[in-house]
Amino acid sequence: SQTIHQWPATLVQPVGSPLSLECTVEGTSNPNLYWYRQAAGRGLQLLFYSVGIGQISSEVPQNLSASRPQDRQFILSSKKLLLSDSGFYLCAWTRRGTYEQYFGPGTRLTVT
Amino acid sequence: ELKVEQNPLFLSMQEGKNYTIYCNYSTTSDRLYWYRQDPGKSLESLFVLLSNGAVKQEGRLMASLDTKARLSTLHITAAVHDLSATYFCAVPVNTDKLIFGTGTRLQVFP
Numbered sequence: 001s002q003t004i005h006q007w008p009a010t011l012v013q014p015v016g017s018p019l020s021l022e023c024t025v026e027g028t029s030n031p032n033l034y035w036y037r038q039a040a041g042r043g044l045q046l047l048f049y050s051v052g053i054g055q056i057s058s059e060v061p062q063n064l065s066a067s068r069p070q071d072r073q074f075i076l077s078s079k080k081l082l083l084s085d086s087g088f089y090l091c092a093w094t095r096r097g098t099y100e101q102y103f104g105p106g107t108r109l110t111v112t
Numbered sequence: 113e114l115k116v117e118q119n120p121l122f123l124s125m126q127e128g129k130n131y132t133i134y135c136n137y138s139t140t141s142d143r144l145y146w147y148r149q150d151p152g153k154s155l156e157s158l159f160v161l162l163s164n165g166a167v168k169q170e171g172r173l174m175a176s177l178d179t180k181a182r183l184s185t186l187h188i189t190a191a192v193h194d195l196s197a198t199y200f201c202a203v204p205v206n207t208d209k210l211i212f213g214t215g216t217r218l219q220v221f222p
Contacts, residue, residue: 032208044155044200044212051208090154099204100145103155 002027006091006104013111019064019078021107023091026072031093033074034101035066038088050074051096086111114139114205118213125191125220133186133216135201144177144184145202145210155200159186191220 003026013019025031035047046059048066056066063082067075074091088108092101115138125131135144146158159168161177161184168175172195174187184201198217202210 034209043215046209049208057208092155097207099143099210100157100160101202101210102157103147106154108152 002093002102004091004093004102004104006089006107008107009105010108011110013081013109015083015111016080019076019081019085019109021076021089021091021109023074023076023104024072025093028072028093028095030071030096032096033068034092034094035074035076036090036092038090040087044090047076081111083111085109114203114211116201116203116211116213118199118201118216120216121214122217123219125188125218127192127220127222128190130190131188133188133199133218135184135186135213137182137184137201137203137211137213139203139205140179140182141203142179143204146175146184146186147200147202147212149198149200149215151197158199186216188218191218193220193222196220 005024032051034049036044037047038044048056048058050056050068053068064078088106090106091104094101117136119134144161147155148158149155159175164179166177172189177184196219198215200215201213205211
């Protein structure tokens, strides 16, 4: 069966500090991978998605970046965090050619 | 650009009552997905509707899809407190993405 992991689960970082969030998927090959952000009490904002190693599509211009160094690994990064980067970050995957997305447990980021 | 709208955004209902959440989308799609999110948690898949007229039921929840009207409904029958959560619908766009609705926060009280 497939499993998706995210870490860390929670993070408190000062403004201007760097960020690295990691997402890994087990039990499948060649998944599409997604990063979403959810502000408190709000909906989902798609940040990045990837259909293969090194292939990243950015949905919203911002101070975040994403990388996919391995088939089942997706990393969200920032060089300098802003207060507005606070939120719940969700990683998701789909089987290639399908749409149903499966979500990881999320990372709650608080920028102080 | 595809828009997915849900209403109501917030629903407070008494246990035992029935209600319907609506999901409208602005472009053609032959499939739609419903997700549930408990407070502070991630999203879990509820229903996958893959054709016009599709109906899926699980427990007190029933989802349907009308692709001609670009409308999906999530009907709640005899609500119980355990159904309290935020419900999202999502519609595929291009070949790789889902566009999520605004979400409906459901609160069931005794």
